Structure formats: structure tokens, C-alpha cells
Amino acid sequence: MLNTSLVLPMSLSQRGEMTRRSLLQRSAAGLLASGVWSRIGLHADEVKREGKACILVWLAGAPSQMEMWDPKPGTGNGGETKAISTAVSGIQIAEYWPKIAKQMKEIALIRSVSGKEAAHERGSYHLQTGRRLTGSKDFPHFGAVVASRIGDRKSDMPNFVSVGETLGSGFLGVNHAPFIVDRPGELPENVASATSPPRLKRRLELLREQDEDLSEAGAKAIVEEHSKLYERANKLMTSPRLKSFELAGESEPTFEAYGKSAFGKGCLVARRLVESGVPFVEVVRGGWDMHNNIYDRIKTNAADVDQGLSQLLADLKQRGLLQKTLVICMGEFGRTPKINSRDPKPGRDHWAKNFNVLMAGCGVKGGRAIGKTNDTGQEITDRSVAVEDLFQSFCHCLEIDATENLYSPAGRPMKIVDGGEPIKELFA
Amino acid sequence: MLHRAHRFRFVILSVVSLGIVMGTAWPHQAQAQSQGKKSDKKSDKKSEKKKDNKAAAQQASLKLPPLKTPEDKLKFLEVIRDSMPTRKLTSTVSYTPSDLDKALTFELKLPADKYAKPISDERFVRRAYLDLTGTPPSAKVVTEFVQSSETRKRAKLVDELLDTDDYARRWARYWRNVIFFNSTAPRNKVNPQALEDWFAKEFKNNVPWDRMVSEMVSQTPKFNKAKKDDNNEWGQKYGPNNFVLAYDNDPTDIASHTARIFMGINIQCAECHDHPFDKWKREQFHELAAFFAPNKYYMPDKDDPSQKSEMHAQFLLGEKPPPGLKPDALRVAVAAYLIYNTDNYWFARAYVNRIWNELIGDGFYSVDSLGPDKESLHPIVLNRLASLFRYKNFDHKWLFRTIMNSETYQREIRTIDERDEFFSAVRPMRLNADEVAESIEHVAGDLGRLTRGVQKTFKQDPSKPQADQRGSMQQALLLMNNAPLQKQLKQSELRKKLVATKSNEQLMKDLYLGALARSPTEKEMTRGLSHLKKSGSREDAVDDLLWVLTNSAEFITKR
Numbered sequence: 003m004l005n006t007s008l009v010l011p012m013s014l015s016q017r018g019e020m021t022r023r024s025l026l027q028r029s030a031a032g033l034l035a036s037g038v039w040s041r042i043g044l045h046a047d048e049v050k051r052e053g054k055a056c057i058l059v060w061l062a063g064a065p066s067q068m069e070m071w072d073p074k075p076g077t078g079n080g081g082e083t084k085a086i087s088t089a090v091s092g093i094q095i096a097e098y099w100p101k102i103a104k105q106m107k108e109i110a111l112i113r114s115v116s117g118k119e120a121a122h123e124r125g126s127y128h129l130q131t132g133r134r135l136t137g138s139k140d141f142p143h144f145g146a147v148v149a150s151r152i153g154d155r156k157s158d159m160p161n162f163v164s165v166g167e168t169l170g171s172g173f174l175g176v177n178h179a180p181f182i183v184d185r186p187g188e189l190p191e192n193v194a195s196a197t198s199p200p201r202l203k204r205r206l207e208l209l210r211e212q213d214e215d216l217s218e219a220g221a222k223a224i225v226e227e228h229s230k231l232y233e234r235a236n237k238l239m240t241s242p243r244l245k246s247f248e249l250a251g252e253s254e255p256t257f258e259a260y261g262k263s264a265f266g267k268g269c270l271v272a273r274r275l276v277e278s279g280v281p282f283v284e285v286v287r288g289g290w291d292m293h294n295n296i297y298d299r300i301k302t303n304a305a306d307v308d309q310g311l312s313q314l315l316a317d318l319k320q321r322g323l324l325q326k327t328l329v330i331c332m333g334e335f336g337r338t339p340k341i342n343s344r345d346p347k348p349g350r351d352h353w354a355k356n357f358n359v360l361m362a363g364c365g366v367k368g369g370r371a372i373g374k375t376n377d378t379g380q381e382i383t384d385r386s387v388a389v390e391d392l393f394q395s396f397c398h399c400l401e402i403d404a405t406e407n408l409y410s411p412a413g414r415p416m417k418i419v420d421g422g423e424p425i426k427e428l429f430a
Numbered sequence: 431m432l433h434r435a436h437r438f439r440f441v442i443l444s445v446v447s448l449g450i451v452m453g454t455a456w457p458h459q460a461q462a463q464s465q466g467k468k469s470d471k472k473s474d475k476k477s478e479k480k481k482d483n484k485a486a487a488q489q490a491s492l493k494l495p496p497l498k499t500p501e502d503k504l505k506f507l508e509v510i511r512d513s514m515p516t517r518k519l520t521s522t523v524s525y526t527p528s529d530l531d532k533a534l535t536f537e538l539k540l541p542a543d544k545y546a547k548p549i550s551d552e553r554f555v556r557r558a559y560l561d562l563t564g565t566p567p568s569a570k571v572v573t574e575f576v577q578s579s580e581t582r583k584r585a586k587l588v589d590e591l592l593d594t595d596d597y598a599r600r601w602a603r604y605w606r607n608v609i610f611f612n613s614t615a616p617r618n619k620v621n622p623q624a625l626e627d628w629f630a631k632e633f634k635n636n637v638p639w640d641r642m643v644s645e646m647v648s649q650t651p652k653f654n655k656a657k658k659d660d661n662n663e664w665g666q667k668y669g670p671n672n673f674v675l676a677y678d679n680d681p682t683d684i685a686s687h688t689a690r691i692f693m694g695i696n697i698q699c700a701e702c703h704d705h706p707f708d709k710w711k712r713e714q715f716h717e718l719a720a721f722f723a724p725n726k727y728y729m730p731d732k733d734d735p736s737q738k739s740e741m742h743a744q745f746l747l748g749e750k751p752p753p754g755l756k757p758d759a760l761r762v763a764v765a766a767y768l769i770y771n772t773d774n775y776w777f778a779r780a781y782v783n784r785i786w787n788e789l790i791g792d793g794f795y796s797v798d799s800l801g802p803d804k805e806s807l808h809p810i811v812l813n814r815l816a817s818l819f820r821y822k823n824f825d826h827k828w829l830f831r832t833i834m835n836s837e838t839y840q841r842e843i844r845t846i847d848e849r850d851e852f853f854s855a856v857r858p859m860r861l862n863a864d865e866v867a868e869s870i871e872h873v874a875g876d877l878g879r880l881t882r883g884v885q886k887t888f889k890q891d892p893s894k895p896q897a898d899q900r901g902s903m904q905q906a907l908l909l910m911n912n913a914p915l916q917k918q919l920k921q922s923e924l925r926k927k928l929v930a931t932k933s934n935e936q937l938m939k940d941l942y943l944g945a946l947a948r949s950p951t952e953k954e955m956t957r958g959l960s961h962l963k964k965s966g967s968r969e970d971a972v973d974d975l976l977w978v979l980t981n982s983a984e985f986i987t988k989r
Contacts, residue, residue, distance in 0.1 A: 140898060160903065170900060181903055191883075192907035196916045201974070208978045211957060216984045220546070220843040221858035227901055228983035235906040342730070351730060411847060 053326045054364065054400050055276040056148055057283050059269075059311055060168065061333035063290035064125065066350050067358040068339060068379055069096045069300045071111040071371070079339040079379050082297050090369040098304035101312035102360075107369045108315050108324065109362045110428050114373025114382045117335045117354035117389055122291070125334030125354065130169045132393035132419050139172070140410065144396065145282040146171030146178040147418055151402045153178070153281045158241035160234070163275055165268035166286025173410045176227050177234070180284070186267040187249035193239050206236060246278040247271060259317075261309035269310040273317055276327055285310075290333055293342070296349040307331075315362055328364035328399045333357075339379035356382050359392060364399040365429060372427045390422025398424040497759045500670070503648045504641070506762055510770050511640065523821050527836035530815070534838055534853055537808040546842040546855030551576045553989065554584055554840060556947040560861065560988050561789055562591035562830070564600030565868040569943035588834050592827050595634060601826075602629030603864050604788070607892045608691060615678040621666035622676075628669020638824035639781055643692055644765040646673035650724075650758050674722070681727060685719035689746070690798045690893075692768060694780030697746075710746055717744040721764035724757050747773055772820065779816035782829060786815075789833050791857025791896045792846070798893045807852060843989045859896045859988045863888035866986055870909075873945050873980060874918045884908065888986075901986075909981050919976055928972045934962050937972070945979040 073096040074080030085094040088106035095103055095111070102109070118134060119125040127135040130143045142150075145162040149171070153161025160181035162171070171179040183190065195202055209232065217225035238244065249257075249270060260266040268285040275283050287307055292299050311331060318324040336357025337350035356375050362368060374384035397404040397419060407415035497503050549557070555575045559567040567575075575587065591597055606626040613620065632642050651665040651674065664679075665671045677683035689697040697715050713729065720727035720743040728738035743760055744750050745767035751760060769777055780797075787793035794812040795805050806812055815832070822828040833839050844855035861869060867884040871877050877884065887908050890899050908915070919925060924944045931937040938958045942950040950958065958975055965971035979985060 139894075176900055176902070179900065179902065190907070191904070192911040194911060194913075196911045196913070196977075201970075205974050205977050205981075208957070208961065208974065209981055212954070212978055212982045212984070215951065215953065216858075216982070216987070216989070219989065220855065221845060221983065221987060221989060223845040224858050224860065224987055225983045228906075231901050231903055231906045232910075232981070235903045235910060238903065239907070239911070 053279075054152055054328075055281045055283070055323075055326060056145075056328040056330065056364070056396070056400060057272045057276060057285065057314070058145065059307070059314075059329070059331040060130075060166075060284055060286045061290045061307070061331065062126070062166075062286055062288040063292075064122070064333045064335045064337060064352060064357075065290040065303075066292060066296065066300070066337035067113070067356065068337070068350070069098060069296065069304070071095050071358040071360065072113045072375060072379065073097075074339075074377060074379050077377050077379075079341065081341050083300075093369070093371050096304075098300055099308045101308045105312050105315045105362075108319060109360060109368050110366050111371040112359045112361070112373055112387055112392070112425070112428075113356075113371055113375060114385050114387050115332075115336075115357050115359050115389065115392065116382060116386045117357060120335055120352040120354040122334055125352075127169065128389055129332060129334050129392075131172075132390060141416070142172040142174040142178065142408070143169040143180065144393065145180060145284055146174045147408070148282040148400060148402065149178040150174050150408075151406075151418075152400060154279070157279070158237040159243050159246075159275075159278065159280055160238070161280065162282045162284075163272075163280055164284040164286065165271060166284070166288075168284055168286060174408065176230050183247065183268075183271065186264055186271045186285075187247075189244060189248050190238075193244060195239050199240075202236070206232065243278045246274040246280075249274075259313045261306060261313070263306045263310070265306045266310040266313075269314040273314055273321075273323075276318075277321070277323060292337065292349045293351055294344040294349040295347040296337075296341075298347065299349075318363065324363040326364060328366065328396065329360075329362045330396065331360040355380070356386075359387075361395070361399075361428065366399060367429060370427065372425065385427070387425055388422050390419055391425050392422075393419040394422045394424040395428055398429070497756070497762050500645065500649065500668075503758070503762050503765075504645060507641075507644045507648070507765060507770075510766050523818060525814070525818050525832065527832055527834075530811070530832060531837045533811045533814065534808065537811055538850070538854060540851065540854055544851065544854050546844050548837065549840050549842055551584075552948045553842070555587065557856075557988060558584075558587055558591060558834065559947075560865060561834070562588070562600065563594060563596035564603065564865050565596060566872050566947045568872075569940065569947070572943055572947050584840070585831075585835050588831055592830060595630075598630045598633035599626075600864070601633050602626045604862075604892060605629050607862070608784075609673055609676050609687075611891050611893065612687065613676040614680070614683055615676055618661070619664050619666060619678065620672055620675045621661070621669075622672065624667050624669045625672035625676075626669075628672075631669075633826065636825065636827055639819075639826060640769045640824045642670075643777075644762075644769055645670045647688060647692070647765040647768060648758075648761040649674055650761055651675060651679070679722075681719040681722040682716070684722045685715065688764075688768065689718065692780055693774070693776035694783055694795070694798055695776060696798060713741070714744070714746060716741045718746060718764075721745075721751075721760050745771075747771060775813065775816060778820045778824070779812060781824075782816045782819050783812065785829055786812075786833065787896065789830075789839055790853060791843075791859050792852045793895065796895045807849060857896055860890070860899045860901065861888075861986050861988060862890060862892065865988075869985060870915070870980070873924055873976070874915060874922045877915070877918070880912070880914050883912075905986075906981075909985075910977075916977075919980065920973065925972060925976060928976075929969055934959050937962070941972075941975055941979065945976065946982070946984055 068074060068080060069083050073083050073085040073094065075083065075085045084097040086097045086100060086103055087094055088103040090106040093106055093111070095106075117125065117128065119128045124135045127133070127139065127141075130145075131141045132144060133141045143162075145164065145168070149161035155177070160179075162178060162180045163183060164180040165183045165186045167182060168180050171177075181190075197205070210229065213225045213228060245251075249267060252270065256270065257266075260270045265285065265287045268287075272283040272285050287303070289299070289303050311329075315324065315329060318327050318329070335352060335354040338353040340350075341348045342351055356379070372385055373382065373387055375381060376383050394404050396402075402418065404417065404419035406418055408418060409415055497506060552572060555567050555572055559565060559571075575583065580586065603626055606622055606629060609625065610620075610622050613622075629642075649671045651668075651671040654663055654665070657663045657665075661667070664675055666675055674684050677687050686697055689695050697710060697718070716727070716729040720741045727741050727743075729741045731737035731739070742750070742753075743755075743764070745764060747767070749767045749771060751763040755763060768774060783793045783795060784797050787797050794807045794809070815829070818832075819825075819829055838853055839856065841855050843858040846852055846855060846857060863885040866888045867877065867881050870884060871881075887902070887904050924940075928937050928941055928944075931940060935955070938950050938955050941958070942948055942954065961975065962968065962971045965974070
């Protein structure tokens with residue numbers, strides 16, 4: 003059970019959210035509304051979880067737990083994969099992750115996550131929102147929740163950046179939507195203004211009036227969103243922090259340490275963005291859907307992620323950022339412990355019964371592996387962890403009140419996390 | 431309301447179920463029926479069905495003509511098609527746009543003031559152009575249409591636009607996007623452009639929907655190494671091959687996307703979800719997939735994928751093809767069961783619901799996420815439209831005309847949050863990527879290489895409800911700042927014309943007609959005139975105003 007000191011008082015924030023909503027509903031244009039907020043200084047009272055951030059390394063396609071943090075060498079299901087020792091005695095991981103092994107003191111592995119969805123779309127939705135997909139697909143990605151809870155609303159940078167495509171912010175709207183980076187390391191396109199600042203200001207003023215007319219004509223929701231986007235885009239264009247997207251000034255040794263792959267660059271960009279105050283960054287690495295040829299494919303995939311992720315942890319620690327930055331590495335589910343017989347070489351299929359998640363930083367005590375599976379890797383024998391428990395734990399690290407309500411457009415209250423408890427073994 | 435819908439469906443089905451009979455629905459029987467033996471068919475069905483099934487099926491498999499080429503397949507499907515009793519009903523059934531309005535009004539039960547007002551000619555012409563051609567109308571078209579005193583001019587415009595190449599292209603692009611948005615195939619194995627071009631040709635010839643789907647679903651493209659240099663080793667240059675190729679020729683993916691796109695149901699849910707489709711379990715899904723397998727098809731065990739059980743093809747409503755069919759013929763069979771079994775009302779309904787969603791802004795249910803009656807709004811209206819679409823030989827143009835000539839379509843926009851108010855106004859919709867690109871070109875001229883960038887930045891999932899479509903900061907940044915675009919706007923014909931116009935009032939009129947396909951309101955006129963007056967340079971003022979309109983929410987919205 004969770005002790006009470008872990009729960010932060012969040013009433014102010016709750017009240018703030020309600021007030022903002024009703025303000026939004028009353029005002030015709032989003033631009034106007036945001037002006038009102040800042041004038042009456044609602045934000046000043048909000049509890050600030052200063053400096054906390056989260057980096058999600060998303061392994062799209064569902065990585066194999068047997069080839070990651072829960073190898074079963076010498077068993078039939080274990081296959082070719084050998085185990086290696088780590089910096090923490092008693093914890094072994096798959097041979098493909100030598101650099102992660104060295105960082106084990108910072109890392110907590112969960113070997114007993116028990117999911118419910120074994121199809122990509124549904125699994126991704128579950129593991130990115132904490133909710134199962136039922137009809138409406140409008141629940142926000144966790145990054146959008148973090149952006150809305152701990153992101154600075156007046157920020158000139160997006161509060162949720164994703165290197166690679168990801169799920170959207172659902173009903174939390176465009177203010178908390180992921181800003182997608184296609185080419186990590188480069189400045190986002192079209193951020194240089196086409197005209198002088200005073201002229202742009204005049205144009206935006208005319209644009210606001212133009213859009214207000216459409217809002218009155220019946221397109222309220224579209225105009226509200228449009229205004230927010232233009233406001234944010236305008237801020238981003240002049241942000242001094244834009245350069246944190248760019249890797250131009252980084253040294254050769256830094257590039258080498260992170261790896262020169264797109265994933266390595268993505269991790270470096272993530273570190274720079276977090277350092278500049280962006281509270282949630284996702285870095286996507288695909289290619290884990292290894293129905294066949296798993297032993298060849300795992301090597302190249304793991305090599306990129308082993309290098310980028312381990313260096314990210316090391317770099318965050320060295321800069322003193324790791325204690326405030328939660329790093330999560332996971333995919334949408336796991337893979338079958340039994341090896342299939344596909345052509346030309348075997349692989350593993352979809353499996354949600356037990357899979358692995360890696361966590362580090364932001365209060366997570368490293369050097370531990372939580373949960374166990376049996377020798378065949380098919381049954382959890384110790385400490386089953388539900389997806390909701392994971393999200394409770396993420397919230398706990400980031401000091402987000404998981405019981406707080408989010409409101410759907412129809413006004414239906416939905417808790418940030420529905421059920422579950424933080425995994426106390428992560429923090430004890 | 432529910433039980434009424436069921437009764438309704440029962441009536442429809444008992445009228446039309448003389449055609450292909452579930453379970454024994456192999457084409458030779460259909461053929462026999464069409465030659466005059468159908469009177470006894472129904473009474474025999476129950477008693478003899480089981481007994482005769484096997485024997486008849488085996489006989490059938492012997493009589494099959496070769497089904498190797500697409501032509502063979504289409505010819506064969508044509509026989510089935512001709513045997514449909516619905517074909518004979520076609521001429522006698524009439525359903526007008528006002529029948530549709532009446533039915534909806536009866537269902538909605540809303541007070542009169544809840545309905546949005548009818549749209550003006552100006553609004554209608556832009557909306558119809560965007561819906562039927564994917565481009566905004568020119569200033570000239572708008573002016574002439576508004577001034578015309580012809581009777582039935584809106585209906586005539588719809589007819590005219592339905593005959594254009596742009597209509598064919600707009601909907602070809604839509605379906606290409608629907609199929610390729612979730613494509614899992616490597617890029618070098620598919621040719622989305624060939625698919626689009628084929629769709630365009632079919633829409634141009636108004637080839638009925640059943641024919642188009644049967645052609646796509648029944649393809650069995652085969653690898654031919656010799657054609658690799660031509661980038662055609664999978665036959666990807668042949669348009670209709672690209673449906674199965676888009677899902678990498680994978681039986682399970684083809685099965686789930688066939689159900690999703692052509693029946694509007696997310697069958698994968700049946701595995702883990704309590705819905706009326708509960709009856710369609712995992713096994714049935716794999717039985718559907720078995721139709722698309724090149725050899726024997728196995729379902730992997732849930733817990734242990736090394737354990738497999740062989741699955742035999744069986745369609746979702748229970749139809750079994752005769753044993754021993756070759757892969758080519760199996761795909762023809764699944765097309766026949768999907769399309770020509772009139773009990774499969776999901777087929778016509780999915781199409782109607784998609785088009786409705788595109789035109790009105792909300793679907794009766796969200797387009798590809800399972801459409802059981804429970805989740806469908808006003809099933810009585812949707813089912814009626816869908817069954818009529820079938821009676822009308824799956825004629826696209828009939829459906830467009832019926833919807834677009836209705837009052838329901840010709841209403842002002844409103845953002846509707848409550849489901850029970852859906853269809854009392856049209857939902858304002860974000861233009862799709864192609865429409866945005868066309869709208870920009872409409873003002874700025876040919877975009878050249880930038881077209882791609884626009885399409886990528888504005889890309890959206892065509893199967894997602896309009897209410898859930900979102901803009902992005904990148905979209906705003908592109909329209910605000912993109913250097914080539916700004917340069918091109920400066921050199922555009924529209925700008926040249928505006929700068930050369932002496933009268934400021936005329937300038938404002940031309941500006942709004944050119945960019946938003948409508949005249950400015952009084953408020954807009956006053957605002958614009960004041961800006962022109964205040965600005966030091968007339969050219970700068972024109973640039974400002976052009977920038978404002980091309981960045982306005984309306985520019986990327988269908989209103």
C-alpha cells in the first residue's frame with residue numbers, strides 16, 4: 003500500500019482546470035481566452051512541479067521481453083539469446099544490451115507487466131494513454147497529460163515533443179498536442195517569419211478578427227483550435243529555445259557517444275529539449291514487430307537503442323537532470339515466449355500476458371528488477387503489474403495527481419489514471 | 431427504436447433474400463435461379479440444405495470456369511450480379527431527397543429552431559465544388575451561379591460536377607488514402623498512384639461500387655521476377671491489385687481491412703470486446719482470412735504460436751465455399767459473399783455511411799469502427815439509404831444526388847456536440863490534404879514541389895470522424911512562413927489583378943471571391959478598406975490581406 007506522504011495536495015490545480023474550462027466556454031476566441039488567463043494571473047497560483055520532465059523511449063512494434071530484460075538462456079523458449087551480467091549483481095539481461103548493463107544501477111526493470119491488448123493499434127493506445135480502446139479514440143497520450151499538468155501554458159515551446167509519429171492529445175486539444183519532429187537534429191521547418199515583427203503583429207490582429215467571424219457563423223471549435231495553433235506557432239517562431247531542436251553545435255564525441263543513428267540523434271535532441279524546459283519528449287524507434295528472423299533483427303535494433311538510451315541516462319545523470327527526469331522505455335506489448343516456425347527464420351508473435359518496461363530517474367530507485375516469470379516465460383510468478391499500475395507510477399514520479407479528473411468535450415469527468423496503484427518497489 | 435430497425439431489416443431481407451442463399455451460395459446455383467428455378471428454392475432450403483450442401487458444392491467446384499485472369503473473375507461475378515433480384519426492383523423504387531429529409535426530421539424529433547438555416551447559393555457552390563471536385567470554385571463560377579435565375583440550378587450543378595474528371599479524381603484520391611493510410615507494405619511493392627488512376631477511371635465511368643470492390647478483393651497478384659526492372663514484379667502497376675498489395679498480401683491484414691473498409695466493422699474487436707459482434711469470434715476472423723491464403727491457412731494458438739490449427743474458409747455470415755477451390759477462385763468467392771449476399775447489409779451501409787460522413791460531417795456511426803445497430807444513429811434512415819443504394823445497382827451518383835439535393839445537406843454549419851442533434855446542421859470540416867493543396871494552388875498558382883510538403887503536413891486519417899480531426903502547429907507555420915509559398919503568392923495572378931484594381935471596393939470583392947469563393951461581408955469590407963487606407967503601400971496592404979485570408983480558418987475549412 004502507498005503511504006500518504008506520496009500524495010500531493012492538488013486542489014488548486016483542480017480548481018484551476020475547472021476555471022479555465024468555463025472561461026474557454028464563455029469566450030468566443032481562444033486568443034482572447036488566453037489573454038484573460040494571463041491577465042488575471044491564474045497560473046501564478048498553480049502548483050509548479052518545477053523542472054520535472056519525462057522522456058519516453060517508445061519501441062514501436064512490441065519488443066521481445068526474452069531478448070531484453072527477461073532472457074531465459076538454456077531453455078527451449080529462451081532460444082539463442084544468452085544472458086549477460088550487469089553492474090548490479092544478481093540481475094542479468096539479454097546479451098544485446100551491454101551498455102545498458104553498465105547503467106543498471108540507475109535502472110529499474112519491471113519484468114511482470116501484464117497487458118490485455120495484443121494488437122498494435124490497441125496495445126499502443128493502452129500503453130500510451132493508460133486506457134483500453136473502447137469506441138472513442140479520444141483519450142490523450144500520456145505526454146499530453148504531462149504537458150497539461152506540468153507544462154508551462156505560456157511556454158514559447160511545445161510542452162510535448164515527439165521525435166517520430168505518435169498518438170495525439172485527444173480531447174485535451176491542440177495546446178497539448180505533440181509537436182512532431184521528423185528529422186531529429188534539424189530546426190523545425192518554416193519557423194523563420196515571412197515578415198517583420200510589427201507587421202506580423204498587425205496581420206495576426208486582422209486574422210483574429212477574420213476568424214472571429216467564422217466562429218460566429220458556426221465553426222466555434224475549429225476557430226478556437228486555429229487561434230491556439232497560431233498563437234503557439236507565433237511564440238515558437240521567436241523562441242530563443244528553438245536552438246535546442248538543433249544539433250549543429252554538438253561535438254563529435256557527443257555524436258559518437260549517442261550514436262549517429264536517427265535514434266541516437268533523437269535521444270540527444272530529447273536531452274537538449276528537456277534541458278531547455280520541455281516537460282515531455284518521446285523518441286520513437288520502430289522495427290520491433292519481429293514475427294520472423296528475430297535473432298538477426300534484434301542485433302541491429304538493440305545496438306541503436308542500447309547506445310542511445312544508455313548514453314541518454316549517463317548524460318542526464320552527469321548533468322544532474324536524471325533526478326528530475328523520468329525515463330521510460332517500452333513498447334505496446336511483448337512477444338510470445340514460444341518461438342514460432344515462420345519462414346525463412348523463426349520469430350516471436352504478439353503476446354500481452356507478460357512483458358517488460360524499463361524506468362529510471364525522477365525518484366525511481368535503480369539497480370532492481372521487479373517481478374518474475376517462470377522458466378518457460380509464460381507465467382508471472384511474482385508481482386504482476388497492471389498497465390494502470392505503471393501509469394500510477396509515472397504520475398507518482400512526476401508528482402501528478404492521478405485521481406484528478408480530465409474532462410471530455412461533453413463534460414464527462416475521467417480520472418487521469420483509472421484504477422491501479424503506484425508500484426512501491428520502484429521507490430522503496 | 432431498435433426493434434423497429436430490426437423489423438425493418440427483416441422486411442428488407444425477406445424481399446431480397448431470394449438471391450444468393452447463405453451457405454449454399456455458390457454461383458452455379460445463382461445461375462440456375464436466374465434461369466427460372468428460383469420459385470422452389472426457398473422452401474427446399476431448410477430441409478435439403480444440409481444434405482445437399484456437400485454434393486452440390488463438389489459438383490460446383492467441377493463446373494467452375496477458369497478464374498485466373500481479372501476478366502474471368504469479373505465475368506463470373508457478373509453472372510452472380512445479374513441473378514440478384516434487386517436488379518429487377520430497381521426501376522420501381524423511388525426515394526427522393528425530400529423523402530430523406532422527412533425521414534430524418536421524423537427521427538430527429540427536434541424543434542424547428544434547432545435546425546440550421548438553409549445555405550445561400552454562394553455557400554452551396556463552394557461546398558458542392560469541394561465535395562465533388564476537391565477544389566474551390568473560381569470567382570467567375572461563383573458569380574455566375576449566384577446570378578443565374580435558372581430553376582433547379584443547385585441540382586443541375588450537382589449533375590454537372592458529377593460528370594467532371596475532377597469528381598472522379600477527388601474520390602479516387604479519397605479511396606486511395608483510405609486504403610493506403612493503414613498500409614503495411616514496403617513502398618517498392620505497391621503503386622498507390624496506379625490505384626488512384628484506376629479509381630479515377632472507374633469513377634469517371636460511374637462503375638458501380640460492387641464491381642469496383644469485387645475487382646479489388648478478388649485479385650491475386652503473383653510475383654514475377656522478370657518485371658522487377660519495370661517496378662512491376664507484383665503487378666503493382668495494375669491499379670486494382672493495390673488493395674491486397676497495400677496490406678502486403680497478408681491474409682489476416684487483408685481480412686481485417688476488408689471488414690473495416692468495405693463493411694465498416696472492426697472485426698479485430700470481436701476477439702476481446704463485448705459487442706453485438708460477439709458472435710464473430712477469433713475463429714471466424716481467421717476463417718475469413720483463410721479466403722486470402724495462397725495455401726492452407728493456420729490459426730496460431732493464442733498462448734503458443736508454435737501450435738496451429740488449420741482453418742477453412744468461411745464467410746462471416748456462415749457461407750462456405752465448396753472444398754478444393756484454388757486461391758484465385760477463393761478470392762472470387764469471398765467477393766461474392768461480401769457483396770452479393772443481400773444479408774450482408776454491412777456492405778452497402780459502410781459505403782453510404784462513409785459518403786454521408788464526408789458530406790455532412792458526422793457519420794451515422796464512426797466510419798470504420800464496427801457499425802452494429804446499437805451504435806448507429808437513426809438506423810432506420812441509414813438502412814433505408816443503404817438498401818436503396820443496393821437497389822440502385824450501387825450507383826455512386828444516385829447517392830451523391832440524393833444527399834446533396836436534400837435540405838439536410840444544404841444547411842448552414844454548426845459545431846454540434848450532442849449526438850442527438852447530429853444532422854440538424856452540417857459540421858464545419860477541415861479540408862483534407864489534397865483539398866488544402868488545391869485551395870493554395872487556386873490562389874497562388876502551381877506549387878510544384880511544395881505540393882508534396884503540403885500534402886504531408888496536412889495529412890489526416892480519412893477514416894477518423896471529422897469531429898476528431900485536428901490541426902497542427904506545423905500546418906500553421908507552413909501557411910504563415912513557407913518561403914516558396916510566400917514568394918509565389920507575391921507573383922500570383924490574383925495579386926497582380928488586385929494591385930491593378932483601382933477601386934478599393936472592387937479589390938475587396940475580388941480578394942474574397944478569389945481566396946474564399948464568396949463576397950466579403952459588410953464588416954469585412956469595412957475592415958479591409960480601413961487597412962488599405964491606413965497602409966503606406968497599397969502593395970503591402972494587398973499582401974497583408976492575402977496573407978490573412980490564406981491563413982484564415984475558413985481557408986482550410988468547408989463551411
